[in-house]
Amino acid sequence: xxxxxxxxxxxxxxxxxxxxxxxxxxxxxxxxxxxxxxxxxxxxxxxxxxxxxxxxxxxxxxxxxxxxxxxxxxxxxxxxxxxxxxxxxxxxxxxxxxxxxxxxxxxxxxxxxxxxxxxxxxxxxxxxxxxxxxxxxxxxxxxxxxxxxxxxxxxxxxxxxxxxxxxxxxxxxxxxxxxxxxxxxxxxxxxxxxxxxxxxxxxxxxxxxxxxxxxxxxxxxxxxxxxxxxxxxxxxxxxxxxxxxxxxxxxxxxxxxxxxxxxxxxxxxxxxxxxxxxxxxxxxxxxxxxxxxxxxxxxxxxxxxxxxxxxxxxxxxxxxxxxxxxxxxxxxxxxxxxxxxxxxxxxxxxxxxxxxxxxxxxxxxxxxxxxxxxxxxxxxx
Numbered sequence: 001x002x003x004x005x006x007x008x009x010x011x012x013x014x015x016x017x018x019x020x021x022x023x024x025x026x027x028x029x030x031x032x033x034x035x036x037x038x039x040x041x042x043x044x045x046x047x048x049x050x051x052x053x054x055x056x057x058x059x060x061x062x063x064x065x066x067x068x069x070x071x072x073x074x075x076x077x078x079x080x081x082x083x084x085x086x087x088x089x090x091x092x093x094x095x096x097x098x099x100x101x102x103x104x105x106x107x108x109x110x111x112x113x114x115x116x117x118x119x120x121x122x123x124x125x126x127x128x129x130x131x132x133x134x135x136x137x138x139x140x141x142x143x144x145x146x147x148x149x150x151x152x153x154x155x156x157x158x159x160x161x162x163x164x165x166x167x168x169x170x171x172x173x174x175x176x177x178x179x180x181x182x183x184x185x186x187x188x189x190x191x192x193x194x195x196x197x198x199x200x201x202x203x204x205x206x207x208x209x210x211x212x213x214x215x216x217x218x219x220x221x222x223x224x225x226x227x228x229x230x231x232x233x234x235x236x237x238x239x240x241x242x243x244x245x246x247x248x249x250x251x252x253x254x255x256x257x258x259x260x261x262x263x264x265x266x267x268x269x270x271x272x273x274x275x276x277x278x279x280x281x282x283x284x285x286x287x288x289x290x291x292x293x294x295x296x297x298x299x300x301x302x303x304x305x306x307x308x309x310x311x312x313x314x315x316x317x318x319x320x321x322x323x324x325x326x327x328x329x330x331x332x333x334x335x336x337x338x339x340x341x342x343x344x345x346x347x348x349x350x351x352x353x354x355x356x357x358x359x360x361x362x363x364x365x366x367x368x369x370x371x372x373x374x375x376x377x378x379x380x381x
Contacts, residue, residue, distance in 0.1 A: 016061040033318025045106035116306030140240035187250030219298035227289030241274040
């Protein structure tokens with residue numbers, strides 16, 4: 001029970017830290033997903049909204065921790081951890097949206113958008129000389145893939161008639177399935193899928209429209225170019241970490257190592273390193289690279305132009321973008337730091353979502369029909 005309580009408190013602290021980081025990592029001109037000019041960055045309403053959000057988010061975490069300590073020993077169910085964490089995240093998101101509404105209302109009431117001439121910054125060098133994919137950083141992921149495939153091929157002839165049911169990074173030891181090429185090489189298949197998905201994502205992000213600051217066009221363009229290189233590099237390194245975890249999971253699937261708690265930690269260790277690396281990078285770089293060091297003169301740069309007023313196209317505090325007149329399919333999201341979102345006003349966006357929905361429905365149908373085996377639920381504690 002002590003382990004369950006510790007896990008609950010740690011998860012609450014982790015979720016709270018991530019939610020507090022949302023407004024902290026965002027650009028100063030995008031407080032809580034609302035676009036404001038540089039002259040309004042320190043407005044008292046924005047400062048009050050930040051304090052409101054931070055204090056109540058911490059208060060929610062404290063209340064949730066106290067409730068967990070009091071309720072979990074009585075319930076005796078580890079499933080309460082997930083419920084508590086979900087409630088904390090939901091309340092934090094509602095607080096974030098409330099802070100968004102506070103800033104948005106002040107912007108409309110004060111006529112902030114009319115204080116400067118609105119404009120858009122366009123840097124054509126992102127098309128004539130685009131940021132290239134750093135292919136060298138894809139070699140670690142490919143090396144892990146080849147290593148996994150080689151060990152799997154050498155082990156395949158000596159595998160037993162059945163293997164533990166595999167589901168990515170975990171296995172269900174109590175459930176077994178016949179040994180086939182597909183079941184034995186699932187880690188390799190997942191690794192190939194990881195590399196392909198990451199490469200497609202990187203290519204799409206590098207070709208997406210840059211999100212530049214109209215007030216500081218030169219400085220923001222330089223920072224954004226550096227930021228894109230970092231996003232591409234970190235994404236390819238993420239593929240290496242994901243593949244490394246799949247490699248360790250493959251060793252367990254092929255029964256080269258004995259399943260144990262220590263090996264569970266080894267399997268998920270690269271994922272923990274991955275999350276830590278992204279967090280450190282995000283803190284150092286910030287949304288769209290606004291935390292990167294400025295060159296001489298860039299801090300004083302001010303074109304006198306304000307950002308284009310497009311808040312009406314953003315919904316759910318900057319998480320959803322809908323603009324039928326915008327030809328861009330992928331745009332930089334306002335919610336979160338290194339995140340992009342589909343323009344739901346673009347027909348191709350709905351086509352992609354439709355394909356994803358059909359795939360999920362087909363998978364669910366196969367699972368219900370018994371064609372696809374799903375792992376049994378097991379408690380970690």
